[in-house]
Amino acid sequence: MKVIPSICPYCGCGCALTFKIKDSEIEVLHNPEDEVSKGKPCVKGLTCAEPIFVERIKNPMIRRSKQAKFKEVSWTEALEFIRKEIEKYSGEEIAITGSGELTNEDNYVIQKFARTVLHTNNIDTTARLCHAPTLYALYQSFGITTSPNFLEDIGECDCVLLVGTNPRSNYPVAFNRLMDAKYKRGAKIISVQTIFNLTSEYSDLAICLKPNTEVALFNCILNYLIEFDLIEEKVKRIENFERLKQTVSSYTLERTSYICGLEKEILQRICEMIGSAEKFGIMHGMGLTQHIFGVENVLSLLNLAIAKNAYLLSLRGKVNIQGAGDMGCFPNLQDFWSKEDINRLQQLWGVELPKRIGKTLTETFISDPVKFYYIIAMDPAKSLPYLNEVHRNLNRMFIVLQHHYTTYTMKFANVLLPSCSLLEKEGTITNAEGRVRYVRRVISPLHSSMQDWKILVSLAQLLEVEKIFPYEEEIDIFEEITEVIPSYRHLRAKEIYSGFDGFTQKAPKFFRFNPVEFRGFEETTDRKFNxxxxxxxxxxxxxxxxxxxxxxxxxxxxxxxxxxxxxxxxxxxxxxxxxxxxxxxxxxxxxxxxxxxxxxxxxxxxxxxxxxxxxxxxxxxxxxxxxxxxxxxxxxxxxxxxxxxxx
Ligand code: SF4
Missing domain, CATH: 2.40.40.20 (Barwin-like endoglucanases)
Structure with missing residues (x-):
C-alpha cells in the first residue's frame, strides 16, 4: 500500500488530503497536519477519487467534420492533424484557454504557447465568468490581484460580513473558520444575500436585499461610519477619502432602505455592528461579481474594507483559478503587470509579444468569435452565458478539446485529446489565499492521458519551436515561473517541491478609495418576465x-x-x-x-x-x-x- 499526500482538485480552499492506494483502489482521508482544512475537509474532497475512473477520454480522437463519428488515432496523428489546422489561421483567428483545474505549470506553458507559438493574446480562463471583477477591483484599490488576507484571519474576527457567498455549501473549510470566529470568539456574522442560503442559518443577522443593490448598502455603511466618526484618523489621509465622503453622503438610512428593500432599523443595526467591530472580516463571492456592475460592486466593498481596516477574503471557485491568473492566463498582461515586468518576460523568453489586444472568453466564444479554439479543461458549452449563441458559434469553429472527462462540449469538437486529472499530475496550485502548494502524483496517468503541458510541448516540437520550452519535468517550469511571474519571484522551487507551502507576494502596494455610485437595477421585471x-x-x-x-x-x-x-x-x-x-x-x-x-x-x-x-x-x-x-x-x-x- 502507498500513502501519498496531495491536494483536493475542487474548490479554491485547496485542502491537503491523504491518498491511500492499494491495488487499483484509492482511499481518500483527511490530512490532520493540513493548515488549510485543519484535518476537516468536506465530503467533496473525501470522495474526489471516485470520478477519475469514470467515462474518460481514453485516446486521442479526430473527426473531419462535425457530423462524422470520432476515430481513435495515435498521439502523433492527432497532433499532426492539429498542426496542419493551426497553420491555416492567424493569431487573431485563434484562441486558447487556461483553467483553474490545471496546475500552475500547465497554465504557465499554455500562456507561453499562446503568446509565442500561436502569436495571440486571446487567452483566458473561467475567472472571466466569476471573479475577474474582483481582480480588477483589487488592483485598483491595493495594486495586487490576490486577497490581501488569509483564511486564518477570519477565525480571529469579532464581526464578519458575508456578501454574495455561501461558504457552508461552496467553501466548507472557509465556513469552518467562520464558525471558529463565531463559537470561539463570539463573533457576529452578518449575511447579506439576495436569497437565504445554508450559511444564512448560521448568521446572527441574515438579510436579503433587492438584487444588485449592494453598492447602495456599502455606501450607506460608509456614510454612517464617517458621520459618527467610527474610522481611524489615518484612514482620512488615504487617497480619494474626501471624494468618497462626498459620494456616500447622500446614502442616508432612509434612501438606502428604499433602494435595497430593507427596513431602516435593520440597516441601522448592520451599521452599528460593523461600526463597533474591532476586528472586522469580509468574505465575498460571485453573488457580488456576476453582474454588469461587478467591478463597481467590488470596488465599493473594498472601500468599506479599507475604511474599517478589514480582513478581506475573496472566495475563488476552482482550486487553481488564482494561480491560472497569476501565470498570465488573461488577454492583456498590461492590465495587471508593469511595463518592466512585461519587458523582463520578453527578454527571458527571447521573443516579442503579440501587439494586438487580446479578447476575453466571452468575446472569443460569443460576441467576436474566433475560427480555431483550443479548449483546455473547460466545458464552455455549459458554463458560458447566452448558450444558444455559444452552441451556434462552437459549431462553426474548429475545436480542439483537451480534457480528462467526456464533457458536453465534446459534441462540438473536431479533436479530443486525453489529459490527466489533477490526481495524475505533478506540479503546484495556488489557492484563494495565495498559498502555493505542491501537488504530488497520486496515480500514474490513466489510459493514454498526458499532462497538459506535455501535450503542448509535443505540439511545439511538431511546429519546430520546441526550444522555447526547454523543460524535462515540472520543477523546471516552476523554476522559470519564479524568474518570470512578478508575485512568485521570492519563491524557491526546491522548497515548494519538497512540500513546504509558500505564499505569493500579496501585501497591498497602496490603499486607494474608488468612490462609486449606485447606478440602478441591471435588469428589471415586467408584466411578462415577472x-x-x-x-x-x-x-x-x-x-x-x-x-x-x-x-x-x-x-x-x-x-x-x-x-x-x-x-x-x-x-x-x-x-x-x-x-x-x-x-x-x-x-x-x-x-x-x-x-x-x-x-x-x-x-x-x-x-x-x-x-x-x-x-x-x-x-x-x-x-x-x-x-x-x-x-x-x-x-x-x-x-x-x-x-x-x-x-
Ligand atoms: S473545502 Fe474545497 S478544497 Fe477543501 S476538501 Fe472541500 S472541496 Fe476540497
Missing amino acids: FMLITARQPYHFCTGEATLRSKTLKKFLDKGFCYLNPFDARDLGILDGDLIELESRAGKLKAQVKIDPRVTQGIVVAPFFDDELLVNKLIPLSFDPHTKTPNYKNVAVRIRKLSKRK
Whole structure:
C-alpha cells in the first residue's frame, strides 16, 4: 500500500488530503497536519477519487467534420492533424484557454504557447465568468490581484460580513473558520444575500436585499461610519477619502432602505455592528461579481474594507483559478503587470509579444468569435452565458478539446485529446489565499492521458519551436515561473517541491478609495418576465459537475438539477413540488422540474448549472460588466409557466 499526500482538485480552499492506494483502489482521508482544512475537509474532497475512473477520454480522437463519428488515432496523428489546422489561421483567428483545474505549470506553458507559438493574446480562463471583477477591483484599490488576507484571519474576527457567498455549501473549510470566529470568539456574522442560503442559518443577522443593490448598502455603511466618526484618523489621509465622503453622503438610512428593500432599523443595526467591530472580516463571492456592475460592486466593498481596516477574503471557485491568473492566463498582461515586468518576460523568453489586444472568453466564444479554439479543461458549452449563441458559434469553429472527462462540449469538437486529472499530475496550485502548494502524483496517468503541458510541448516540437520550452519535468517550469511571474519571484522551487507551502507576494502596494455610485437595477421585471432568476451552485456538485456527477456518493445526495421556488409563489402559480415548468427569459427558454424551498425570496427563482439536462445558462442574456466582460448570471428576468404535474 502507498500513502501519498496531495491536494483536493475542487474548490479554491485547496485542502491537503491523504491518498491511500492499494491495488487499483484509492482511499481518500483527511490530512490532520493540513493548515488549510485543519484535518476537516468536506465530503467533496473525501470522495474526489471516485470520478477519475469514470467515462474518460481514453485516446486521442479526430473527426473531419462535425457530423462524422470520432476515430481513435495515435498521439502523433492527432497532433499532426492539429498542426496542419493551426497553420491555416492567424493569431487573431485563434484562441486558447487556461483553467483553474490545471496546475500552475500547465497554465504557465499554455500562456507561453499562446503568446509565442500561436502569436495571440486571446487567452483566458473561467475567472472571466466569476471573479475577474474582483481582480480588477483589487488592483485598483491595493495594486495586487490576490486577497490581501488569509483564511486564518477570519477565525480571529469579532464581526464578519458575508456578501454574495455561501461558504457552508461552496467553501466548507472557509465556513469552518467562520464558525471558529463565531463559537470561539463570539463573533457576529452578518449575511447579506439576495436569497437565504445554508450559511444564512448560521448568521446572527441574515438579510436579503433587492438584487444588485449592494453598492447602495456599502455606501450607506460608509456614510454612517464617517458621520459618527467610527474610522481611524489615518484612514482620512488615504487617497480619494474626501471624494468618497462626498459620494456616500447622500446614502442616508432612509434612501438606502428604499433602494435595497430593507427596513431602516435593520440597516441601522448592520451599521452599528460593523461600526463597533474591532476586528472586522469580509468574505465575498460571485453573488457580488456576476453582474454588469461587478467591478463597481467590488470596488465599493473594498472601500468599506479599507475604511474599517478589514480582513478581506475573496472566495475563488476552482482550486487553481488564482494561480491560472497569476501565470498570465488573461488577454492583456498590461492590465495587471508593469511595463518592466512585461519587458523582463520578453527578454527571458527571447521573443516579442503579440501587439494586438487580446479578447476575453466571452468575446472569443460569443460576441467576436474566433475560427480555431483550443479548449483546455473547460466545458464552455455549459458554463458560458447566452448558450444558444455559444452552441451556434462552437459549431462553426474548429475545436480542439483537451480534457480528462467526456464533457458536453465534446459534441462540438473536431479533436479530443486525453489529459490527466489533477490526481495524475505533478506540479503546484495556488489557492484563494495565495498559498502555493505542491501537488504530488497520486496515480500514474490513466489510459493514454498526458499532462497538459506535455501535450503542448509535443505540439511545439511538431511546429519546430520546441526550444522555447526547454523543460524535462515540472520543477523546471516552476523554476522559470519564479524568474518570470512578478508575485512568485521570492519563491524557491526546491522548497515548494519538497512540500513546504509558500505564499505569493500579496501585501497591498497602496490603499486607494474608488468612490462609486449606485447606478440602478441591471435588469428589471415586467408584466411578462415577472420573476428574477439567480444561478447558484449546489453543496454536492462542483461547478459544471463533470467530476462530481461521476461520484457515486455525491450522486446519492443529488443527481439532478431543479429550479427552486418560494412556497407562496408556487401556490400563486398553482405549482406543486416536482411539477414541470417552462422558464423563459429574453435570451431563451427551457424546461425544469420544481422544488419548493422557503429559503428562496418571493419573486426569485434559483437554478443550478451542473446538470446537462438543465442548461440554465441558455437563459442568461448577453449583458456584461463593461470593464471585465463578466456576465450577469445573478439577475435575469424570466417568466414561469406550469407545464405538467409531477409524475
Ligand atoms: S473545502 Fe474545497 S478544497 Fe477543501 S476538501 Fe472541500 S472541496 Fe476540497
